[in-house]
Amino acid sequence: MCQYITHSRVCFVCKHEDTVLISEKHCSHARRSGAFGSCGRGIGNATKSTPQHCWKCKEYPIAPVMYSGMR
Numbered sequence: 001m002c003q004y005i006t007h008s009r010v011c012f013v014c015k016h017e018d019t020v021l022i023s024e025k026h027c028s029h030a031r032r033s034g035a036f037g038s039c040g041r042g043i044g045n046a047t048k049s050t051p052q053h054c055w056k057c058k059e060y061p062i063a064p065v066m067y068s069g070m071r
């Protein structure tokens, strides 16, 4: 079965998820004929996630939870 691989980055601090790209993974049958999904078995989905610091957590290393009242 051919698969769409969703590459995403998941922030290990706030769990924010960012999809980076979606690639196509040909199965052996589809690779032979050269056309994605040509095996006729349907197209599946898979996710590959990489842990990261999202831009927010990079900017604010400590989660800005209680900012109100701080002056």
Ligand SMILES: [Zn+2]
Residues within 6 Å of the ligand: 001, 002, 003, 026, 027, 028, 029, 030, 037, 038, 039, 040, 041
């Ligand atoms: Zn296939």
Ligand SMILES: [Zn+2]
Residues within 6 Å of the ligand: 011, 012, 013, 014, 015, 016, 053, 054, 055, 056, 057
């Ligand atoms: Zn984050």
